[in-house]
Amino acid sequence: MNLSDYQSQFLAFLFGGTNQPALPNSEVYRFGVEAKAVRALELSYPTVKALVGPAAFEELALDYFRMIRKQSGDWSDFGWGFPSWMISHRISDRVPYLSDVARLDNYVGRVERCQYQEVDFESFSAIGEDLSSCQLILNSGLQFFRSVYPIVSIWEAHKSHTPQDTLSFAQAKRMIAKGRGQNALIYRAGWRGMAEAISEKEIALLDRLRKQPSIAEAFGDDVLNETNFTGWLQDMISKRVIVGARTIH
Template identity: 75%
Template sequence: MNLSEYQCQFLGFLFGETNSMQLPNADVYRFGVEAKAVRAIENSYPTVKTLLGPTVFQGVVVDYLRTIKKQSGDWSDFGWGFPSWIISHRISDQVPYLSDVARLDGYVSRAERRPFDEVNFESFSNIGKDLSECTLILNRGLELFRSTYPIVSIWEAHKSAEPRDTLSFAQAKRMIAQGRGQNALIYRTGWRGMAESISENDVAVLSHLREQQSIARAFAKNVLLEKNFAGWLQDMIAKGVIVGARTIH
């Protein structure tokens, strides 16, 4: 058997295409690769593991590994497509919100790794009386996420050792029964990723500001928010969601 034939046979064994392999320690090596895959996925998607339990989670990760056929030794980017892939997995028939949980986990994980902008307090002097001439600067590290499921409540509940005993679990259960979802704002406090449920008004405002629209235009249809603009802004600055202001005309 030449090297090319050996590699083809071994990769077929590694990814489950064949169950027989006449090579020393092949089972040990495959187990090691699968263990690394499980660790890599659980680091980025811890709530998914909690939802499924260790045994089912390991089986799903091994299915993912065999589907994408990872062959490099770099595990840093392993699992980037996991939330989309899991939609087609049979486990999603049992847990229909699993893909959205994975997406939220992924956003939180990335928020903890990527650079986060510091607040430039002096720049807020650019906010004048005419709010059509200035805009707010969003932190480049934040994410906005709409879900048809109460995704933040599910995520929060499963941070507890006893999810069913939490208020978040009760809220999620009630909202699922009512067919209601949540919008998520993902940001970071220190080095810890955070997810918070926000209103549709807040999503609209932050989306407009991300497009660098003026404060006046961003808040045009949100009269209630506009009346309490100072309080809203203070809260967003404290979270590091908004990091500055600038003139646009």
């Protein structure tokens, strides 16, 4: 057997393409790699594991590992496509919101690992009477998205060892029964990723701000209500969602 054939057979065995080992003790090697794959996904998707249970999660993780195959040498990169891959997996028939929950887990992890910007308080002096001449700056590490499921409540509930006893679980159950979803805002408090449900109006506003229009364009007529604008801005600054302002030249 030449080297190319040997490598092909070994990789086929390693990723479950065949049950015939390529060399003695290769079962031990495959078991070790599979265990690392499962562990990497456990760290990245804790809420998914809590939802489906350890046994089902291990089966799901191994299905993903054998289908996708690890390409890089960095296990922290493994699993980036897990949420979208899960949509076509049979488990989504049983837990249809699982992909969106995985997406939220993934975004929380990204926010915790990224260079989350600090607030430039002095820059807010750029906000004057003419709100068409200045912009608000969103934190580049910020994440937000829409879901047809109550993903934030599900995520919150499953941080507890007894999710069924939490108010978040009861809220998620009611919302699922009514066919209602949530928009998720993911930001960082210290080094910890946080997820918060926000209104459709708020997520639409964040969408507009990401395109960097003026404050007047982003808020429209609502910006004339100074009290609401000031209160919202203070809250967003405290969460480092908004990190500064600048004049439009």
